[in-house]
Amino acid sequence: SVFVWSGFTSPDLYYVIFVAGIGRPRREYSTNCARSLSLTMSSYTPIGPPQPYNGTGKTGGDSAVDNLNVYFDPGDQAYIIVSSCMVLLMIPGLGFLYSGLARRKSALSMIWACMGSFSVIVFQWYFWGYSLAFSPSATNGFIGNLGSFGLKGVLGTPSPGSPLIPELLYSFYQLQFCATTAAIVVGAIAERGRLIPAMVFIFFWATLVYCPIACWAWNVNGWGYKYGILDYAGGGPVEIGSGLSALAYSMVLGKRQEKMMLNFRPHNVSLITLGTILLWFGWLGFNGGSAFGANLRAVMACWNSCLAAMFGSITWCLLDYRLARKWSMVGWCSGCISGLVAATPASGFIPPWAAVILGIVTGIISNFATKIKFWIRIDDSMDVFAEHGVAGMVGLIFNALFAADYIIGLDGVNGNGAINGGWLNHNYKQLYIQVAYIVACTGYAFVMSAIIAFIINYIPGLHLRASEEAELLGMDDDQLGEFAYDYVEVRRDYLAWTPAKDEPEKTESNVAAGDRHGIPEHSDMINGHSPERDSGNAHTGIQGDRHAQGIDGPKLNEKDLPITNGS
Structure with missing residues (x-):
């Protein structure tokens, strides 16, 4: 059978003729056969289908005497390599998102935190993280062993996740998952957390929280895998794990201290939008890529992800418009992210019409879930719990209701009832399986993360929280000594609060010894004092300046001020 593809990249037509192998099945469900497809061009030798694996799994294969590439389809491998690189872009995307949501004086520290966590996870995953999550020789069902310590024996063996790709590629792909999850968690430190203790936390969090939950869900010996949970790309390890861990870290860290801080708007919506697009x-x-091959299930997962994201963003915008009577770009980004989060566990299981419902339901639930932090008095400034933890739970519940076996079989591996669907396939017990999995992930991630953070906080030199003065200066100045925009940004903010008009003029510097900013009165902000007289700054008290209160404006008590909302 022959088909022709043509592209109009020049005035001439260019034709590439693909000749499919005749009489060979694309994939047999009962074997490891990959598709038979040869590309015929003038100077290329036709390539046959991948050969059955020869069984040298203990050492990962011997590439000195054997061509390990013949056991896997090059197209599948290329697709997962590209997918891995795409997932890596989510980490700077999260950095830009958090930077835009934070105030200007802490904007750069959020980017550093995300990229710093990536450095930590690369080491942790190589050192023992992959082995603890996916070691095939572990049998306890809770966490792997050190059988693959330092990627020992990880080479050309068919991967634990799919026989379509080698284990070396699978381990690299899963590295990006762990790194992205860690970058989500560090949103909890916004504007008050020290960076180095947070990196120490991330190492132990990945070891004691992420790796066990990943083992439950995706290791063939994990209890969740054997129990029959449906978690396509990480509703438990990635979304619930990050959402509840960030909530626990925020609880241990405590609320921000500035008494006069209002429910501020994000300082740079353009950065938020850029971060969201990179995330998408x-x-x-x-x-x-969680289909682990270039197949129809991968295409379906991409379709469902886009549908859930778009309907989530529309729903969120409508809910915000109901209150403000204006459209919100931040609302669009928040709804888009919550829809993508919900699609993470569900996109490879549900049909497209269910993804539409998923986006709408998630947009509603996550929008209202952003209010939970006010009830429980935990300063989750980036709304990680609402947009990741809660949305991940919704996606897992949808698997119980709308997972379909014909969607699962689109990968060419899991057909013929290899994995049962949900209620659409009359598999009604799947609901309580999913609920049990959600409860286990929620409880374990929150409690274990809180314990890790609590212990680290009492180690000398590793206290999690910055000082009150550092919070006023901003994390950029205190932790980095650099700024996202320029080196006078913190002083510019301070001038809105400081009565500088009556300060004596000097021929030399007005900066007192030990006071970098020359503003002894900056401690008034901690006590909730507003300026009593004009500071002489042209920007003081102008409407719309979130750093300044009007000279004669009302003084606010702390009890009248809500916790700041980062979204």
């Missing part, structure tokens, strides 16, 4: 692009590799 990376998420297509996150969800699409």
Whole structure:
């Protein structure tokens, strides 16, 4: 059978003729056969289908005497390599998102935190993280062993996740998952957390929280895998794990201290939008690549991800418009992210019409879930719990209701009832299986993360929280000594609060010894004092300046001020 593809990249037509192998099945469900497809061009030798694996799994294969590439389809491998690189872009995307949501004086520290966590996870995953999550020789069902310590024996063996790709590629792909989850968690430190203790936390969190939950869900010996849970790309390890861990870290860290801080708006919506677009692009590799091959299930996962994201963003915008009578770009980004989060566990299981419902329901639930932090008095400034933890739970519940076996079989491996669907396939017990999995992930992630953070906080030199003065200066100045925009940004903010008009003029510097900013009165902000007289700054008290209160404006008590909302 022959088909022709043509592209109009020049005035001439270019034709590439693909000749499919005749009489060979694309994939047999009962074997490891990959598709038979040869590309015929003038100077290329036709390539046959991948050969059955020769069984040298203990050492990962011997590439000195054997061509390990013949056991896997090059197209599948290329797709997962590209997907891995796409997922990596989610980490700077999260950095830009958090930077835009934070105030200007802490904007750069959020980017550093995300990229710093990536450095930690690369080491942790190589050192023992992959082995603890996916070691095939572990049998306890809770966490793996050190059988693959330092990627020992991880080479050309068919991967634990799918026989379509080698284990070396699978371990690299899963590295991006763990790194992205860690970058989500560090949103909890916004504007008050020290960076180095947070990196120490991330190492132990990945070891004691992420790796066990990943083992439950995706290791063939994990209890969740054997129990029959449906979690396509990480509703438990990635979304619930990050959402509840960030909530626990925020609880241990405590609320921000500035008494006069209002429910501020994000300082840079353009950065938020850029971060969201990078996240969306990376998420297509996150969800699409979780089919572990260039197949129809990957395409379906990408379709469902886009549908859930778009309907989630529309729903969120409508809910915000109901209150403000104006459209919100931040609302669009928040709804888009919550829809993508919900699609993470569900996009490879549900049909497209269910993804539409998923986006709408998630947009509603996550929008209202952003209010939970006010009830429980935990300063989750980036709304990680609402947009990741809660949305991940919704996606897992949808698997119980709308998972379909014909969607699962689109990968060419899990057909013929290899994995049962949900209620659409009359598998009604799947609901309580999913609920049990959600409860286990929620409880374990929150409690274990809180314990890790609590212990680290009492180690000398590793206290999690910055000082009150450092919070006023901003994390950029205190932790980095650099700024996202320029080196006078913190002083510019301070001038809105400081009565500088009556300060004596000097021929030399007005900066007192030990006072970098020359503003002894900056401690008034901690006590909730507003300026009593004009500071002489042209920007003081102008309407719309979130750093300044009017000279004669009302003084607010702390009890009248809500916790700041980062979204």
